[in-house]
Amino acid sequence: MLLGALEAGGTKMVMAIGDEKGKIFEQVSIPTNTPSETIPKITSYFKEKHIDALGVGCFGPIDLDRKSKTYGYITSTPKLAWSDYNIVGSLKSALSVPIGFDTDVNASVLGEAIWGSIKDLSSGVYITIGTGIGVGVYLNGSLLHGMLHPEAGHIFMNRHPEDTFKGVCPYHPNCLEGLASGPSIEKRYHTKAYKLQSNEKVWEIEAYYIAQGIVNLILTFSPHKIVLGGGVMKQKQLYPLIRDQVLKLLNGYIKTPQLNDIDNYIVSATLDDKQGILGCLELARLEYYSANCSSF
Amino acid sequence: MLLGALEAGGTKMVMAIGDEKGKIFEQVSIPTNTPSETIPKITSYFKEKHIDALGVGCFGPIDLDRKSKTYGYITSTPKLAWSDYNIVGSLKSALSVPIGFDTDVNASVLGEAIWGSIKDLSSGVYITIGTGIGVGVYLNGSLLHGMLHPEAGHIFMNRHPEDTFKGVCPYHPNCLEGLASGPSIEKRYHTKAYKLQSNEKVWEIEAYYIAQGIVNLILTFSPHKIVLGGGVMKQKQLYPLIRDQVLKLLNGYIKTPQLNDIDNYIVSATLDDKQGILGCLELARLEYYSANCSSF
Ligand SMILES: Nc1ncnc2c1ncn2[C@@H]1O[C@H](COP(=O)(O)OP(=O)(O)O)[C@@H](O)[C@H]1O
Ligand SMILES: Nc1ncnc2c1ncn2[C@@H]1O[C@H](COP(=O)(O)OP(=O)(O)O)[C@@H](O)[C@H]1O
Ligand SMILES: [Zn+2]
Ligand SMILES: [Zn+2]
Numbered sequence: 001m002l003l004g005a006l007e008a009g010g011t012k013m014v015m016a017i018g019d020e021k022g023k024i025f026e027q028v029s030i031p032t033n034t035p036s037e038t039i040p041k042i043t044s045y046f047k048e049k050h051i052d053a054l055g056v057g058c059f060g061p062i063d064l065d066r067k068s069k070t071y072g073y074i075t076s077t078p079k080l081a082w083s084d085y086n087i088v089g090s091l092k093s094a095l096s097v098p099i100g101f102d103t104d105v106n107a108s109v110l111g112e113a114i115w116g117s118i119k120d121l122s123s124g125v126y127i128t129i130g131t132g133i134g135v136g137v138y139l140n141g142s143l144l145h146g147m148l149h150p151e152a153g154h155i156f157m158n159r160h161p162e163d164t165f166k167g168v169c170p171y172h173p174n175c176l177e178g179l180a181s182g183p184s185i186e187k188r189y190h191t192k193a194y195k196l197q198s199n200e201k202v203w204e205i206e207a208y209y210i211a212q213g214i215v216n217l218i219l220t221f222s223p224h225k226i227v228l229g230g231g232v233m234k235q236k237q238l239y240p241l242i243r244d245q246v247l248k249l250l251n252g253y254i255k256t257p258q259l260n261d262i263d264n265y266i267v268s269a270t271l272d273d274k275q276g277i278l279g280c281l282e283l284a285r286l287e288y289y290s291a292n293c294s295s296f
Numbered sequence: 297m298l299l300g301a302l303e304a305g306g307t308k309m310v311m312a313i314g315d316e317k318g319k320i321f322e323q324v325s326i327p328t329n330t331p332s333e334t335i336p337k338i339t340s341y342f343k344e345k346h347i348d349a350l351g352v353g354c355f356g357p358i359d360l361d362r363k364s365k366t367y368g369y370i371t372s373t374p375k376l377a378w379s380d381y382n383i384v385g386s387l388k389s390a391l392s393v394p395i396g397f398d399t400d401v402n403a404s405v406l407g408e409a410i411w412g413s414i415k416d417l418s419s420g421v422y423i424t425i426g427t428g429i430g431v432g433v434y435l436n437g438s439l440l441h442g443m444l445h446p447e448a449g450h451i452f453m454n455r456h457p458e459d460t461f462k463g464v465c466p467y468h469p470n471c472l473e474g475l476a477s478g479p480s481i482e483k484r485y486h487t488k489a490y491k492l493q494s495n496e497k498v499w500e501i502e503a504y505y506i507a508q509g510i511v512n513l514i515l516t517f518s519p520h521k522i523v524l525g526g527g528v529m530k531q532k533q534l535y536p537l538i539r540d541q542v543l544k545l546l547n548g549y550i551k552t553p554q555l556n557d558i559d560n561y562i563v564s565a566t567l568d569d570k571q572g573i574l575g576c577l578e579l580a581r582l583e584y585y586s587a588n589c590s591s592f
Contacts, residue, residue, distance in 0.1 A: 122442075139435060139436075139440065140438060144518070146435065150515065150516055150517070150518055151550060152515050155512045155515050157454070171546075171548065171549040172545075174454055216452060218443075220516040221516065222443045224442065253467040254357075254444060
């Protein structure tokens with residue numbers, strides 16, 4: 001089976017060809033411009049390869065409700081050219097193959113669930129901390145959608161007592177993304193985040209917010225594993241700070257074997273930054289089978 | 297089919313006999329004392345009725361992992377006589393019928409999902425605001441457990457600017473339960489909560505915290521319905537205050553048809569305070585079938 005994978009991001013589109021075992025044969029990437037410019041490049045790439053199905057992990061918010069009239073649309077994104085854009089429809093009319101569709105972070109958590117550190121577990125969350133903060137959720141063997149899809153990057157925070165920065169989220173004065181995304185670090189300190197590596201206070205505050213977010217995810221989803229990715233998490237000194245702070249904030253309220261072994265509970269993405277594109281392959285595989293089933 | 301239902305609470309045990317259609321034939325309640333005093337009363341009640349299966353919705357934390365050595369135990373509860381108590385084991389050895397077991401709030405959300413306001417929806421959460429704050433979660437047609445089970449009553453809050461009360465949770469200075477449970481209201485104002493009905497500031501602050509909790513649940517679970525119950529929610533003036541505050545805090549970030557019709561999205565429990573015991577009947581029914589399946 002030849003499967004296509006598309007990681008549709010706000011700055012770049014990553015495309016790959018692979019198979020149902022998670023083998024990637026080739027991968028390319030192009031910048032994200034307007035749909036009329038970018039979509040034809042994507043479709044001509046995949047057309048040449050004669051794929052059997054395509055999986056798309058997409059920036060959001062997106063409509064995942066198959067009963068909705070706008071299923072497969074990117075909805076109210078601030079990237080205006082893509083707002084209310086029928087991405088699944090456009091790809092489908094050009095490619096005529098089954099198309100699996102989900103959020104970028106759900107694709108990542110799915111990649112980790114099938115081939116990475118959530119393998120053999122029935123639940124897990126993936127948190128990306130980069131330009132934005134997004135959370136993908138895998139529960140009881142499937143991806144969580146619900147009314148819309150998780151937007152847990154925007155859960156509310158208690159401020160670090162020394163932090164007076166106003167945040168970068170235009171919607172919320174105290175949300176996780178507003179206070180802990182890459183751009184929030186860079187705006188707070190007027191410096192590129194990677195240049196702040198030796199400034200301990202930066203990572204203490206950053207870990208404080210990420211840990212609060214994780215605690216709230218433990219108290220809600222109660223996942224079997226928490227996987228962290230995204231540009232900010234390249235700062236490896238964050239991991240022990242986050243783990244300590246999570247235990248401090250939980251304060252013994254929740255007792256589980258997983259929390260007793262926190263180094264293996266809160267972990268870095270394991271798939272060499274391929275969790276997203278691998279998850280897209282799996283979305284393609286799932287859609288291929290569900291399309292063939294429903295034709296019986 | 298004759299089913300037994302047990303709502304095991306910290307102050308009382310509610311027992312009922314009913315059927316798989318949600319018809320309750322009789323219901324009684326006894327105070328919760330020690331296990332050695334209370335459990336024999338429960339087992340002798342159900343023994344006489346010759347039930348086919350029992351469903352138990354239990355106060356927590358409890359062990360729901362069927363692979364665990366302490367499956368069916370109440371674990372680290374502050375009610376010390378019940379701490380590390382094998383409630384399912386005790387009931388099973390006396391009754392010899394299949395026993396379904398879940399949290400009290402998961403039983404409530406299940407009751408609402410089968411017979412109440414979550415009927416016909418694929419997801420919903422039930423929040424009880426009483427002596428404690430608990431959250432039951434129904435997703436993709438089943439109850440959420442995960443590593444432990446949701447403990448979303450303890451998610452962290454931003455303080456209301458006028459609230460200097462230190463909270464009642466022994467674990468967390470700023471959690472929802474600590475700042476918004478019935479006892480927190482009563483300790484903050486040194487008065488029974490129902491006597492504060494005409495004090496608008498009380499309910500403004502209360503709604504502020506409940507709304508923050510709900511916003512975080514929307515951002516994580518993205519449920520199709522939010523059902524509120526428990527003693528504090530008898531203050532009906534809270535509903536419009538909560539709904540307004542939820543929309544204010546979300547600040548337009550999430551757009552869904554459900555949020556556009558918020559009076560039907562955030563609702564009061566509909567089953568006349570029977571959602572819990574009805575959910576226990578359904579737990580019994582599910583366990584009866586799964587026990588009979590596994591004997592093939
Ligand atoms: N080495 C690094 N250390 C700290 N922060 C980084 C590093 N590399 C990238 N970032 C931050 O991560 C953000 C980019 O996130 P990334 O996950 O790479 O992309 P995106 O979220 O756009 O997919 C940048 O805003 C930057 O602030
Ligand atoms: N009419 C009322 N108005 C406001 N608060 C109430 C009312 N009745 C009960 N409460 C509060 O709810 C709490 C009891 O919650 P309830 O849900 O009835 O029981 P439990 O949580 O123990 O199962 C009490 O602590 C009290 O503060
Ligand atoms: Zn936000
Ligand atoms: Zn607490």
